[in-house]
Amino acid sequence: MIITKNQIYKICKIAWEAGEKVLDIYSKKIKVYKKKDLSPVTMADLKSEEIIIRGLNKIFNKPIIFSEESNNVNKKKINNFWLVDPLDGTKEFIKKNGEFTINIAYIKNKKPYLGVIYSPFLKKTYVGTLKNTYELINKKKFKKILLKKNYNKIMIVSRSHSNKNENYKFVKKNNIKKTIFLGSSLKFCYLAEGKANIYPRSGTTYEWDTAAGHAIINGVGGKIKTSNGKELKYGKKNFKNTNFIAITFNGNIKF
Structure with missing residues (x-):
């Protein structure tokens, strides 16, 4: 399935309505x-999940949707499907610190293949495709995000x-200069914008926690790899990920 720019915009509108x-x-x-x-x-x-599932069904013909709060068992090992996290960062939502997102992704x-992350609190929308990542400015203009190479x-x-001891060991192994703590898939957006460049x-x-952010x-040319060095894959029976690291630079990292 090919998803058009017009359809991507409609998906963003679904995220905004849910937001x-x-x-x-x-x-x-x-x-x-x-x-x-x-x-x-x-x-x-x-409520967010209801809005998103209803919206996707209006745009696409019988979409296969797996969502955190309902349909989340991949019985047939399907390769092409939608992943929805209607409220990523529920703990941050409860704390009322604003660090929560709405995540919609298509897996091919x-x-x-496509990822949309919307931050209702910050009013920021990010779209990731196979070749480019964009931020929607004023909910209209697709502005391409160019990765900072340094x-x-x-x-x-x-x-x-996060685990304090694991963080400390990782910092020492990789000579990390600064650590940022952040909730939800906003971490992936920070990586794309160059505010950070490594997320273990x-x-x-x-x-559904990672798919939109992965896109x-x-x-922007980054990668998400598992601890054995392979790319994180989707469509697992229980949808559970292994340990991973997201990076936006070329270099050796000790996991």
């Missing part, structure tokens, strides 16, 4: 529930899910 609903809930007292794995979920997660042949040795890690991640993540990293 409006998320911000409406964000402005009030947030009720927090627990999923089976004891991770938090809110009505913002669920087990690789990210390796500034700035690492970015999860605000709520251990522990449990799922494909954005690919679009």
Whole structure:
């Protein structure tokens, strides 16, 4: 399937609509529930998912969609499908620090073909394709993001899910000069913009957590590799990722 620029813009509009609903809930007292794995979920997660799934079904003919809060078992090992994280950074949403995003990605042949990340709080939209990454200015103009080539040795890690000891070891091994803590897929956007250039991640993540960000990293010429040096793939039965590292420079990294 080829996705046109007009369709990409429509996907962004879906993310914006979901973002409006998320911000409406964000402005009030947030009720927090627990999923089976004891991770938090809110009505913002669920309402955003409804909007996104409904929107994708309007644009595309019978799209196969896997989303964090509902259809998340890949029984047939399908290679081409949509991945949705309706509210990435739920913990940050609950803390009300603004570091949450809406992620929509299309996977083609087990690789990210398109990724859209929208930050409702910052009003920023990023689009990653096979060849380029863009920021939408004023929700109209696609501005190409050009990667800064210098390796500034700035690492970015999860605000709520990183391990202090692992971070310390990584910093020592790779002579990291500065560490930024940030929630959600905004980390991938920071990498694309050159605000950081390395993002190591251990522990449990799922494909909907990384797919849109992976497309954005690919679009600026970066890579996401697993600890064995292979590119992170999609379409796994349980959608669970292994440890990975996202980088936007050419160089050796000790994981």
